[in-house]
Amino acid sequence: MIPNGAEGVRHLATRIITDLIPKAVDAYTTADLGLTIGLLDMVAQDYDRAVDVLISDQNDMRVLFEAALGSVGDQGLAERMSASVAARPTSLRVGDLSAQADTAMRVLIDLHAHVEAAEAGGEAWASLLNLKIWTFIDAHVARRAYDSAF
């Protein structure tokens, strides 16, 4: 394992700034290296948080699906939510977690559309669930925010 992985990646970016950019042969190469530094910083941020982001998303979606199961009349959607609630990570590798989160997210998107339609039909449970879904979406977006100087 790379010790202190995020820090190690940032050291690579520093090396580009101090040693490689001064030796760049033209403006195009300088610009490419500058962008690469910014990207390495984003990689460092994701290195540190990726598992937390993906598991937090899945936990939050599981709670939403459990809350929705008693209200959603669409049988197919309810079965997909139940399957998502029952699913447990098969591994903690980022690739596997990401694939599982994608599957759950597709269910969440369909649930959101279903809830919006029910809310437009005046169903009170849907208004409450819509607010909860947006709470999740706000958290989902915030978890992925990068701190970047660009």
Place this chain on the structure above:
Amino acid sequence: MTPREDELRSGLSAYLSRQWNTETRVETISRIPGGASRETWRCQTMVGDAMRGLIVRLDPETSLIDTDRATEYRAMDAAHRAGIPTPEPLFLEADLSWLGRPFSITSEITGCQASADAIPDAHRETMGLRKWALLGEIATLDPLALGLADAMPATTVETCAMEQLEYWAGVIAADEIHPNPVAEAAVRWLRRHPPPAAQKLSLVHGDYRTGNFLYTPDGQIAAILDWEMAHLGDPLEDLAWSLDPLWCWQNPGRAGQLLPHAEAIHAWEAASGLKIEPSAFNWWRVFASVKGIGIWISSSEDYHNGASKQPILALAGWLMTDRQQRILADYLSPHSMHRFYEARA
């Protein structure tokens, strides 16, 4: 000189000699940074006894924006003929035998910059007023009289908004690597709240923002660039895109990093002769962020699956997706603190 530069220099010298029917030699050639949708080169040419600067744009292996070079060229040519400051279009070439890819050539405009960060503070306000006045002037042009009817897909004032929405919703669906709940929610919102018919059909630049025009050291806008997403549509589309909070991320109160949003809108209204209808404008500003997400998702897809591994594609795909979905959540979430309230009409 790299083998690629040598190859381009040789091909361009032969091409220009034939086009101008006089001995033309490319003396220097260098690639311009940025420009993710095209490969852009600056060259100095000796035409007979005179030096002439040219800009050559080649279709890339893959690009940030999947667009048609003929549309870009003809839109810029039309705007140039109408008196809008643009580089002078010279040649559009589809024959692969010259440079291996299709390309276009314009005159070089010297002594200018495009960087938003490099604009002197003293010129930001006046440049902003000019920027949105020029956009208003573009909205006054008659695209049919300029001969653009056969250069761009036909549309109507009633259908242009939803056609644009379905195009970009399709891009998101086709190119997303991970499902995006914010973009999906925004697309549904736009479908549920269709805007009123456009006040008129205009030439829409499609990517009108600070960074896509050249300016002189004394703050004059010398040329509007990057017409590759030009199309016919509602002039509010360009206005909303130009005011998207993405273009003033570090300073949300200054549209395009130049001046307050209300002043930008006022300058546009005065020059275009149009008045903003708030519900229509608010639809277009949500659309602008959906279109942005479409571009950034497409860029990510290109970076991961396409031939080009340019860092600009990854930066657009990774960082801009994050920011654009933060903007959309700010617009649409019932819990929003409306950090980007300034961008509203």
